[in-house]
Amino acid sequence: MDVLQRKGITLIENALKDFYEFAIRISKEAGKLNHTSFGNPKSIQTKKDDSLVTETDKQSEILVRDRISQTFPDHGILGEEFGVKESDTDYFWCIDPLDGTSNFVRGIPLFAVSIALLYKNEPIVGVVYDPINDYLFSALKGGGAFLNKTPLNRTDRPLQSKLLFAVQSDFKGEIPKHMHQILGKAKIRNVGVASLHICYVAAGWLDCYVDQKSSLWDIAAGSLILTEAGGKISNLSGENFYPLRDDVATYTERKVHCIGAKHDTHQRVMREFFLL
Structure with a gap:
């Protein structure tokens, strides 16, 4: 492998790491907003598919969209509340900053921030943050998966008769x-x-x-x-x-x-x- 090839691989690896760390930061920021609002849902509405949406859903998605647009203005974004922002690049963020709205509305402490970056229609960064339990699930393509900083086991556990x-x-x-x-x-x-x-x-x-x-x-x-x-x-x-x-x-x-x-x-x- 020549010097230019090595340099190119290093640049790609560094960019992937930057995307990954950015996704973790904004997931925690959105998670903090969701956690702070938990127990006091406002402006609860029912969408045409019968799912619920709250003011926190919208605020959290606006926060994440703004951070992405400020940092990676040419990237596309697909989100639950505000649809799609088109892009001429191969990068697309796929976001649900409050997954589990029904739980959130009912006071059930189970909901999450979900943020992925896709490149050429395939995920290369994934972060799911549960702010109540402070569980940060994360992965970057080729770099493994983690719960907080602990690697997730790649092997199947012994299967029971009933799955x-x-x-x-x-x-x-x-x-x-x-x-x-x-x-x-x-x-x-x-x-x-x-x-x-x-x-x-x-x-x-x-x-x-x-x-x-x-x-x-x-x-x-x-x-x-x-x-x-x-x-x-x-x-x-x-x-x-x-x-x-x-x-x-x-x-x-x-x-x-x-x-x-x-x-x-x-x-x-x-x-x-x-x-x-």
């Missing part, structure tokens, strides 16, 4: 066939925060995450954390979820269908519940 799944609970219409299988054979948990569900799988606290109703901003950060912790994120057919087949900007109103688990568990889940 512990995180799934959404508010199905509309007919329940999909695979969900009948899961409900009959597995144990279920739902904390009401999609980004934390994936991080709990990455940490080994849950075995698998299955979703058909979240948005890209809910899962983008957590999916990198899971893959860097030795897991896999796929569609319901088992195909790799990333790189995205369409541009990030097209995901403003699209719901994502995905399965996340450590590798051996992912194979078992596909075999027992989806490839029927």
